[in-house]
Amino acid sequence: MEKYTIKDAESGREFICRDDESIFRAMHKSGRSIFKGGCEGGGCGICKVKILEGEYVKFKNMSRKHVSEEEEAQGIVLACCVKPLGSILLTKA
Numbered sequence: 001m002e003k004y005t006i007k008d009a010e011s012g013r014e015f016i017c018r019d020d021e022s023i024f025r026a027m028h029k030s031g032r033s034i035f036k037g038g039c040e041g042g043g044c045g046i047c048k049v050k051i052l053e054g055e056y057v058k059f060k061n062m063s064r065k066h067v068s069e070e071e072e073a074q075g076i077v078l079a080c081c082v083k084p085l086g087s088i089l090l091t092k093a
């Protein structure tokens with residue numbers, strides 16, 4: 001199991017995220033999430049972020065209501081649906 005640093009470009013806050021948990025979960029566990037609440041299931045869209053740097057993998061389907069194919073191609077994802085493959089720099093989308 002690997003651990004990576006997730007950084008929010010806007011606030012400069014950093015979180016540690018394991019490679020077997022979602023970025024959303026790691027932020028919540030840190031107690032300093034940039035999101036308030038959330039379904040954690042890819043449905044509500046509150047956790048929409050743009051990945052500015054770093055590799056990640058999608059492990060849950062994201063609602064097309066919240067992330068279009070074009071957005072996904074630009075690195076816009078739901079944080080509850082992706083796991084890191086390395087350190088990540090992101091911002092709220």
Ligand code: FES
Nearest residue numbers: 038039040045080
């Ligand atoms: S928390 Fe609802 S879509 Fe991620």
